[in-house]
Amino acid sequence: MMITDKLLSDAKFYGKLIGMLFDKEDLVSSKIKGTALERRLTLINVDPEEYPDYLIRLTRGLIPTLSVITPNLDLVAIIESSNVEYMITSLKDVVSEYSSGKINPVRIPEYAPEPMEASEASIYEAINRVVDREPADFRVIELVESIAKGEKRYSSITKYINPLDQISLYYLGRGELKGNFAIYEAVKAIKGENSDIEDYISEGRVFRSSRKENWGLLTDEAIVGYALLIRYLREGNDSDLNQAIKIKEFIKSNLETEKGFRDVVPKDPLTNIVYLEPLANAEAAVFLSALWQATEDEEAKGMTYKALGIAAVKSGYLAVSARIAHALLRLNHGIKTSVPGKYDDVRVMFNKKVECKFKQGDKCSDNLEEFHGLGLEE
Structure with a gap:
């Protein structure tokens, strides 16, 4: 379990977004450490092999992906790139546009389709x-x-x-x-x-x-x-x-x-x-x-x-x-x-x-x- 109630409540209290980085190695945290971006975002590295349940809810299945969500579990953005600098630049833009009201987050939907009859x-x-x-x-x-x-x-x-x-x-x-x-x-x-x-x-x-x-x-x-x-x-x-x-x-x-x-x-x-x-x-x-x-x-x-x-x-x-x-x-x-x-x-x-x-x-x-x-x- 990575997304705890405490994580969400802390992010809400401090007015932060939450970034979920799906990659085997975290190459982003060190580059935003001590910056204004770090103060506006809580970043979590997620091993996509260990947590496919997170992967399926927050990505399109591509790796690396950085998904940005609100403390209310609304989806703000999905950034797909193997270029770390591009990912960070895009992340800055997302945080800025969200703060200025230019991005409307969407609810992460349930998936419960109507059953069909299986056939030979x-x-x-x-x-x-x-x-x-x-x-x-x-x-x-x-x-x-x-x-x-x-x-x-x-x-x-x-x-x-x-x-x-x-x-x-x-x-x-x-x-x-x-x-x-x-x-x-x-x-x-x-x-x-x-x-x-x-x-x-x-x-x-x-x-x-x-x-x-x-x-x-x-x-x-x-x-x-x-x-x-x-x-x-x-x-x-x-x-x-x-x-x-x-x-x-x-x-x-x-x-x-x-x-x-x-x-x-x-x-x-x-x-x-x-x-x-x-x-x-x-x-x-x-x-x-x-x-x-x-x-x-x-x-x-x-x-x-x-x-x-x-x-x-x-x-x-x-x-x-x-x-x-x-x-x-x-x-x-x-x-x-x-x-x-x-x-x-x-x-x-x-x-x-x-x-x-x-x-x-x-x-x-x-x-x-x-x-x-x-x-x-x-």
């Missing part, structure tokens, strides 16, 4: 975008590899994969994950490699990083929860399932709204602004659909559909459509197994209650190959 068309949407070589994150790659394995007509689509980032390259076995973030440890676990994922979990609460400053982000909760379930699928240890259930309960207690799920647990006046982020809700749907398979918990299933409703609002984005596709494959075409193992199929989940080796709907089989097709229309 997202499966084909994801496939087509991958074929068009749109950059693919690890979740897209996971889906595409599973589809290529399960549907002969799509067996060659993996050759079109264009990895988006460091995590994608790692997932493909082409790089390393450098940094102490919960998401990194979760992806390691999903990939079946050694992971310190437990170090980031406390009774369902997931810390963003080893710094343990920020916590309770929906994306982190969902990816870590899913990683625990994949380990449960491979090894069958109840401890992993129990931790995943606690994460689901944490999400329900702290992030659920009438329409969908908040992007983060509200901890201060800024994060108290409701934001139902579609990509985070799509990630939650992946986790919750897998949990429903493992437990047959109807509450988890209902939460999955709620998350999908918000995700569907941005289904035109590859990262979102792939996650929608993943969740719907589990909900509509899922396969439960009574035998833990490494299956590399996004439809499969371990469930101790299953009375046969593999079960899809009402059909049982001793061979996963009998469910080779994904059940999609030609």
